[in-house]
């Protein structure tokens with residue numbers, strides 16, 4: 001018999017202990033669930049607000065067994081969890097959502113773009129790069145410049161380098177430590193937009209409004225929500241998101257990052273098989289936020305309404321910026337979210353603020 005919908009009092013396992021796990025755990029607690037966090041980090045932001053904490057390596061078989069015994073469903077908040085750890089949980093008979101396969105596709109930029117194109121979703125042109133000869137061939141086929149990215153492990157703009165000429169190929173690959181890579185054509189985008197999408201266990205889909213992303217030094221700095229965009233663009237973004245969710249047989253919340261080009265075409269940059277920084281605005285801007293939505297989806301509950309109820313500017317607080325909390329707390333239109341991290345190193349995501357203003361419905 002299906003255990004879904006999970007009744008309140010059930011335990012939801014989360015692999016990963018960062019801020020996304022913390023906000024998921026808070027949302028789960030509000031719906032009456034207990035949360036178990038598995039993370040190698042002691043004193044992690046998520047474990048400090050959860051009922052159960054398991055401190056162990058992600059692939060530790062004993063820890064995975066403990067988590068599988070404790071939790072009625074297991075999800076993850078961290079994209080670099082080894083997919084093998086999740087398939088190990090699936091092999092133990094645990095309910096894992098999203099699936100290990102969705103994570104595996106998203107973890108490898110080559111597989112990800114190949115999967116997207118096969119599902120009829122456009123991306124920039126790309127080529128697999130395993131050595132200098134591949135890069136030279138890619139310059140011939142795709143032209144210059146090319147953005148070289150490691151296939152795995154890169155995030156927030158890390159593990160990427162522009163190559164402008166074939167004779168710089170060796171240096172570009174050396175700077176990435178000769179890891180398996182892909183070469184991408186420039187996206188030539190006018191702006192970057194993002195969309196948070198959810199799919200329930202019964203195939204029901206719920207999409208949040210499109211948002212505009214502003215990056216600094218490769219890290220998301222600000223999200224403006226909802227994005228001002230013509231209905232045709234919104235419809236295309238929604239078609240892409242729904243196509244992807246269905247193609248993956250996805251359960252949970254997914255973050256989709258897109259490039260909008262001058263000609264109005266949308267290309268997918270990447271997707272994250274989890275709640276996402278570009279969805280933090282939903283905490284204060286939507287009827288049901290992305291964290292509750294994810295918990296609803298994996299627990300087999302009906303999805304909640306995704307409409308915006310406020311316009312929101314979400315700004316990340318990186319490193320020492322979070323030390324400004326007392327001033328920010330004085331601003332009545334500002335909702336402050338702090339992640340409880342003990343140490344503020346430069347660039348580290350310590351919190352975010354959502355600045356609310358009335359929704360102008362006429363756009």
Ligand code: AMP
Nearest residue numbers: 124147155156157184185186187188270
């Ligand atoms: P990623 O790690 O793939 O999310 O890339 C980080 C950022 O690099 C993106 O948000 C874009 O600003 C930029 N970027 C990534 N891919 C491309 C591309 N093919 N062309 C131009 N800019 C890109």
